[in-house]
Structure formats: structure tokens, C-alpha cells
Amino acid sequence: MTSPTTTRERRPARAKKPEGQWKIDGTEALNADERIKQEEPAFAVRQRVIDIYSKQGFSSIPPEDIAPRFKWLGIYTQRRQNLGGEFTGQLDNHELQDEFFMMRIRFDGGQLTPQQLKTVGEISRDYARSTADFTDRQNIQLHWIRIEDVPAIWDKLDAVGLSTLLGCGDVPRIIVGSPVAGIAADEIIDATPAIEEIQREYLPREEFHNLPRKFKSAISGNARQDVTHEIQDVAFIGAFHPEYGAGFSVFVGGGLSTNPMLAQDLGVWVPRERVAEVWAGVAGIFRDYGFRRLRNRARLKFLVAQWGVEKFRDILETEYLTSPLIDGVSSPIAPRYRDHLGVHPQKDGRYYVGVKPTVGHATGEQLIAIAEVAEKFDITRLRTTVDKELLFLDVEKTDVESLQRALEATGLYSNPSEFRRGIISCTGLEFCKLAHVTTKARAIELVDDLEERLGELDVPLKISLNGCPNSCARSQVADIGLKGQIVTDDDGNRVEGFQVHLGGALGLNPDFGRKLRGHKVTSAELGDYVVRLVEKYREQRTEGEQFRDWVLRAHEEDLQ
Structure with missing residues (x-):
């Protein structure tokens, strides 16, 4: 008689499901999002907004246009105001959404003029209940936008050379750039021409409007490395080559969220004249080889992790570029402040x-x-x-x-104080359908509290408040990273709170924060917790020791 174990051993291995890689599995749509993206060109919905929805109102918009097609236009629905964080993940998107939109305005390279800023301010005042948020991708976001007003807003933006198109969705998002490109005294090379070439030659092409998911890129020739290159899908940072001079190193496969990965150095040196070509090649690899079947694996970082940078470079050079790339030299990491205050x-x-x-x-x-x-x-x-x-x-x-x-x-x-200088938050529960907790208002309150109780701090301190695990405010690479979730307080009540990550960093020795096992803080306790943590650091630090370095050696009970 055959034993069950023997039967299991002889059973043939289950066939591996296709990942939806176009160049390997074909272009058959393996989920609803992929089907919707293939049904028509990405921007076809724009004309429907102008001709139909703005005239007939929110109720006239079919669900598949609201999500995902509107994302390509830089707009998506915001959260209903009467739904607390406990409903996140429990209700469907259409149940969570309000009949108002968030609108994202692109500023590639962070470039804008006073006239453009004034126009955005007027739009905010007249159409968005005076909301305006600068984002960590150099955009400005508005809220409370009515579909009836969208064409008029587009007209006002067009008049000053601004756009919301490709602000969201499975496309190349804004190209992050050094805000002091071309003028900084410590600049290695000005990347502005490369960003402008990508904007002009590649972003309008339909071939880049259906990627597996979002594609985040950054280009900076500043020695300060001021574009968070470690967490981008592709990033170019200024580098000197001993023979060829000033150009760029290339990093691929970075990203945060629930599977954080640091970008890896591709080992090449790229002259400014080839940056746009290489950018398009990396985006092309993502389009053709990126995983499309499962949305939570549809980011370039998973492909880079599977292939490794050697194979990635080989495919890039042989299938997407006109000629091989020059071997590069490692760029020294800038250890100081990256901000420009x-x-x-x-x-x-x-x-x-x-x-x-x-x-x-x-x-x-x-x-x-x-x-x-x-x-x-x-x-x-x-x-x-x-x-x-x-x-x-x-x-x-x-x-x-x-x-x-x-x-x-x-x-x-x-x-500003180090507390005000270093704090960042996502949109949070106020508007985001993915959030569990309020972040922005709480971050402002936290800064005021810390300044009053602790005065000034003499070292940098990055504090990040995120409303959910997606890390839009980079909680995993902050000194104090706070990931929002519903927690149980001492009285057994389910309330807003945060899971704590400590000691994350970009720059010198980049790494993700130390998660304190089982340690969660309610929103009501947040100020007391951060004060206690900073006071413990001041008490125990050695001369010149940064907060992050103390965290990495501190006893866990001192971090509670």
C-alpha cells in the first residue's frame, strides 16, 4: 500500500501561474485593471469629463472611469467624511468614496513661477475650499474638487503651462528633480535638460501610458543627492567619472510600502545626453517584463529583486538601448542635510x-x-x-x-525648529480611502507640542506620520516612523494609533526602521511618547551621536 507521504512526493509540481509579463506571457489581461487599461487609450476619458460628466454631474460617471481611468487625469475620489478608520479595508472603494475629488498638479523637477503658484492658489480658493498641500513628490494637491469644475480648472492650468495629466495611475509619475538645478554652488551637473527631454519626447507617448503600476523616477546632479534616490524605481544622481567627467550614476528597484526595498546601483556612468534614453529603457523594461497579474507585486522593485542588477543591465543594454553603457564608479553618499531650508x-x-x-x-x-x-x-x-x-x-x-x-x-x-523642519505626513484619514488614522492635523499639533515641551533640538530628527502601511510619508526611512492603525487602548477601546518604527534613514547607511515588537502608541499618547523618547536620547547619547545611531544601540525598554 502506498503511503500518503509517497503519494505527495510523486505528485507533479503545480504549474507556476504566469506573472502577466508581456514579453513572456503575452498581453492577455489577467485582472480587471489590466482589462480596463487595454479597452481604450488612457486619455480618452478626458473628453468625457468635458462633454458629459461636468455637465451631468457625479452620478453620470461609470465606476470604471472613476477608478482607474480618472487617475490618468490626475484626479481620484476622496474619502467620505463620516467614515472612521475602522471602515478602511471593510468597505469597497465606492462605499468609501465621496462625490469630491483630489487633484494633483505636476511640477516636474519642482519648477514653477509666481504666476503659476498664484493660479494654483486662485483655483484652491475658488474650487477647492482653499485646500493646498505640497507633497513629497514636488506636486501640489487640492481637495474638494467637483467634477462640474474640472474643465474650468484645466483651462486655468493650461493658460499658465500646468497640467494634472499623468498625475496618478499606472504611468510615469512626476519626474523628481533637484530644486536648485542649474544654480547651486555645490552642483555636479545640471540635470534640467534631461528632465525636459523626457517631458517633451517620452511622456506624451502612448507606449508609456500603460505600465504595470506607478513608475517613480528622479534625476539630480546635486552633490546633496536631494531626490530620495534610494526609494525610486529609477534614479540618476550626479557622479564624476575619472575619464569622462560629470555625469550620472543609475539606481533601480527602490520603493517602500509593505515590501520595502532600497534601490540598487546599476554600476554604470551615464552622460547627460543619454539620461532620457536610459530612462525610457528602464520604463520599457517595466512595461514589457513587469509583473501585472497581482497588483501588490506590480512594481519594478520585484523584477529587479528577481533578476538582479547584472541581468537587468544586460537586458537594458541589449534590448532597449542603442549602445552599451560605460562602467561607473560608486558615488560617495552625501552624509549631511539633504533639504534646502x-x-x-x-x-x-x-x-x-x-x-x-x-x-x-x-x-x-x-x-x-x-x-x-x-x-x-x-x-x-x-x-x-x-x-x-x-x-x-x-x-x-x-x-x-x-x-x-x-x-x-x-x-x-x-x-524652523528641528521638529518642524523634519516632520512629514501623508494626507491621512481626512481625505484618503486607504488611511486608518488622522495624520496631517495630528502632525501639526505634535510639532507645536514638542516645541513647547522640549524647546530646540541640536540634531536632525525626521518624524513621519503615515495613515496606513503604504508609507507615502516615508515612515520606514524616518528617525521616528509612525504607521497608522486602529489599536486597543488601556480601557479596551478601539482607537486611532500608530505602530512605531525607529532609526530608519536615507543617505549614509540607508536602512529601514527598527520595528518595536508589539509596541503601539495611541494617538492621544503620541506627544508623551515622542517627548519621552527624545528625553531618553538626550540623557544617553554620546558626544556627536545622532538620534538614529542611539536608537540602533539602545535597549528596547528605553524605546518604549
Whole structure:
């Protein structure tokens, strides 16, 4: 008689399911999102917004246009206001959504003018209940947008050279760039021409409008490495080659969310003239070989992890580029601040001034006032950053202090406390259908609390509040990363709270935070917890020891 074990051993291995890789499995749609994307060109829905939905209202929009097609237009529904975090994951998208939209306005490379900022402020004031949030991808997001107003908003944006198209969806998202490209005294190479070439030559092509999922890219020639290159799908950072001079190193396969991975150095040096070609090649690999069957595996990082960078480079060079790439040299990692707050010299003798709205939040009226300040000082170039800052370029030395005072009157400070400087949050429960907890308002309250109780801190401290595990505010690479979830308080009540990650970092020795086993903090306890943690650090640190280094050696009970 055959034993059950023997039967199991003889049973043939189950055939591996296809991953939906176009060049391997064919283009058959393996899920609903893939089917919808193949049914018509991505931007066909734009005309329906203008001709039908804006005239007939929200109820006239079919579900498959709301999600996912509207994402290609840079808009998606926001969360209903009467649904707490306990409903996240319990209700379907159509049950969670409100009849209002979030709208994302692109600023590739962070580039904008006072006129453009004023226009966004006017749109915010007139159509978005005066909401405006700077994001960590150099966008500005608006909320409370009605479908009836979208065509008028598009017209106003078009008039000043702005767009919401490709703001969301399975497409190349905004190309993050150094906000001080072309003017910084510490710049290795100006990446602006490469970003402009990608915008002009590649983004309009339909072949890049149906990727497996979002595709995040960054290009910076600044020695400060100011574009979070370690967590991008593809990133180019300034690098000197001993023979060829200034160019770029290339990193691929980074990303956070529930499966965080750091981008890997491709081992090449790329001249500025080939950056756009290489960018398109990496995007092409993602399109043709990226996993499409399961949405939670449809990011480039999973393909890079499966292939390794050697195979990835080989496929890139042999199938997507006109010629092989030059072997590169490792770029030294910049260990200092990557943000641009304060006053900094430009290479032309003028200065740029960086300020930060707390957690990037502003109002429409505030944006208009900021633009008017820039115009008063004859400033024509502004920049957004991945740290939710706003930069004013080309400031004359004699105007620096006056500009700082004028900006302070609008609520923007160029020398904030370390708590205000380092805090970041996602949209959170206020508008996001994925969130479990409130983040933005809580982050603002937390900063005020820390400044009052702890005064000033003499070291950098990155604090990140995320409403869910997706890490839109980069909680896994923060000194104090807080991942929102519903937790049980001491009285047995289910309340908003956070799982704690400590000691994450980008830059020198990048790594993900140390998760404290079983340690969760309710939102009500958050201020007390952070105060206790910072005080313990001050008590135990050695001379020159940074917060992250202390966390990595501290006893777990000292981190509770």
C-alpha cells in the first residue's frame, strides 16, 4: 500500500501561474485593471469629463472611469467624511468614496513661477475650499474638487503651462528633480535638460501610458543627492567619472510600502545626453517584463529583486538601448542635510532661500500671498522639493533679510525648529480611502507640542506620520516612523494609533526602521511618547551621536 507521504512526493509540481509579463506571457489581461487599461487609450476619458460628466454631474460617471481611468487625469475620489478608520479595508472603494475629488498638479523637477503658484492658489480658493498641500513628490494637491469644475480648472492650468495629466495611475509619475538645478554652488551637473527631454519626447507617448503600476523616477546632479534616490524605481544622481567627467550614476528597484526595498546601483556612468534614453529603457523594461497579474507585486522593485542588477543591465543594454553603457564608479553618499531650508549661495553670486509650511499644508489665500511676495522682490523662479519646501531662487544679497521677513508674515520660516523642519505626513484619514488614522492635523499639533515641551533640538530628527502601511510619508526611512492603525487602548477601546518604527534613514547607511515588537502608541499618547523618547536620547547619547545611531544601540525598554 502506498503511503500518503509517497503519494505527495510523486505528485507533479503545480504549474507556476504566469506573472502577466508581456514579453513572456503575452498581453492577455489577467485582472480587471489590466482589462480596463487595454479597452481604450488612457486619455480618452478626458473628453468625457468635458462633454458629459461636468455637465451631468457625479452620478453620470461609470465606476470604471472613476477608478482607474480618472487617475490618468490626475484626479481620484476622496474619502467620505463620516467614515472612521475602522471602515478602511471593510468597505469597497465606492462605499468609501465621496462625490469630491483630489487633484494633483505636476511640477516636474519642482519648477514653477509666481504666476503659476498664484493660479494654483486662485483655483484652491475658488474650487477647492482653499485646500493646498505640497507633497513629497514636488506636486501640489487640492481637495474638494467637483467634477462640474474640472474643465474650468484645466483651462486655468493650461493658460499658465500646468497640467494634472499623468498625475496618478499606472504611468510615469512626476519626474523628481533637484530644486536648485542649474544654480547651486555645490552642483555636479545640471540635470534640467534631461528632465525636459523626457517631458517633451517620452511622456506624451502612448507606449508609456500603460505600465504595470506607478513608475517613480528622479534625476539630480546635486552633490546633496536631494531626490530620495534610494526609494525610486529609477534614479540618476550626479557622479564624476575619472575619464569622462560629470555625469550620472543609475539606481533601480527602490520603493517602500509593505515590501520595502532600497534601490540598487546599476554600476554604470551615464552622460547627460543619454539620461532620457536610459530612462525610457528602464520604463520599457517595466512595461514589457513587469509583473501585472497581482497588483501588490506590480512594481519594478520585484523584477529587479528577481533578476538582479547584472541581468537587468544586460537586458537594458541589449534590448532597449542603442549602445552599451560605460562602467561607473560608486558615488560617495552625501552624509549631511539633504533639504534646502535657509539661505544658500548660488554659483552666480546671488542666493536662494528655502522655507517650509508645516507638513506642507497651505491655503489658497496663502499661496496667493506667497506669489505676491515673490513678485514684490522680482523673483521669477520658485521650486518645490521632496521635503515639502518652497524655494525662492535668484535673490539679491541685499534682499535676503527683507524677503525672510515678508515670508514670515505669510507663515513661512527659513529657520524652523528641528521638529518642524523634519516632520512629514501623508494626507491621512481626512481625505484618503486607504488611511486608518488622522495624520496631517495630528502632525501639526505634535510639532507645536514638542516645541513647547522640549524647546530646540541640536540634531536632525525626521518624524513621519503615515495613515496606513503604504508609507507615502516615508515612515520606514524616518528617525521616528509612525504607521497608522486602529489599536486597543488601556480601557479596551478601539482607537486611532500608530505602530512605531525607529532609526530608519536615507543617505549614509540607508536602512529601514527598527520595528518595536508589539509596541503601539495611541494617538492621544503620541506627544508623551515622542517627548519621552527624545528625553531618553538626550540623557544617553554620546558626544556627536545622532538620534538614529542611539536608537540602533539602545535597549528596547528605553524605546518604549
